[in-house]
Amino acid sequence: MTASADKINYSKAKSDKYHRILEAAIKVFAEQGFFHSTVSQIAKEAGVADGTIYLYFKNKDDILLQFFNYKTKQVFSQFREAVNRADNAKDKLRNLIRCHLREFQRDRNMAVVFQAEARQGRQFEKYIKELSKMYLDLIGEVVEMGQEEGAMRKELYLSLVKRFILGAVDEVINTWVSAGGSYDLVSMADPLVELFLRGIGSNGSRTV
Numbered sequence: 001m002t003a004s005a006d007k008i009n010y011s012k013a014k015s016d017k018y019h020r021i022l023e024a025a026i027k028v029f030a031e032q033g034f035f036h037s038t039v040s041q042i043a044k045e046a047g048v049a050d051g052t053i054y055l056y057f058k059n060k061d062d063i064l065l066q067f068f069n070y071k072t073k074q075v076f077s078q079f080r081e082a083v084n085r086a087d088n089a090k091d092k093l094r095n096l097i098r099c100h101l102r103e104f105q106r107d108r109n110m111a112v113v114f115q116a117e118a119r120q121g122r123q124f125e126k127y128i129k130e131l132s133k134m135y136l137d138l139i140g141e142v143v144e145m146g147q148e149e150g151a152m153r154k155e156l157y158l159s160l161v162k163r164f165i166l167g168a169v170d171e172v173i174n175t176w177v178s179a180g181g182s183y184d185l186v187s188m189a190d191p192l193v194e195l196f197l198r199g200i201g202s203n204g205s206r207t208v
Contacts (some may be wrong), residue, residue, distance in 0.1 A: 030112035089146030098189040102207035105185040136162045
């Protein structure tokens with residue numbers, strides 16, 4: 001085996017172990033809560049020695065910081081791909097919401113940490129804000145496209161619409177997490193999109 005092949009194999013082993021520790025840590029954080037979790041618990045879940053953790057991470061905080069950095073890029077990439085698969089604004093919005101709920105349902109531990117743990121630690125706020133900003137910008141693109149197509153009202157404040165959508169999706173995920181993931185989160189996607197597009201007023205309602 002060549003030195004180059006040895007290097008590739010080592011890098012792969014390092015990458016595999018690194019991600020195994022990340023996933024194990026998020027499982028422990030979701031079950032125990034971040035502040036009650038220990039490096040020993042993470043090492044046991046990952047199937048490695050305690051000292052191995054410190055080959056890849058400075059401490060427990062660093063594990064969570066790196067997880068957010070990694071997941072933020074990964075999840076947003078999925079959001080962007082979902083939006084790009086559609087040709088019109090309504091379908092882009094539907095794809096985005098479905099993808100958002102699907103990704104969080106697929107990894108409930110991630111959902112628990114993002115929703116329940118991340119907002120409690122000020123050192124993690126920038127990663128939540130970064131993902132939120134990217135998400136809001138993506139929603140803004142879709143809404144502006146919908147306004148140009150005549151599918152969405154032009155008189156609405158774009159910033160208000162963006163926060164309305166993000167806030168609603170965020171609360172739907174929070175409710176699902178609180179319920180222990182006991183129902184199909186993705187099934188909420190279409191009702192949410194219909195609410196976004198139609199509002200709660202009937203055609204015959206009058207403004208007071």
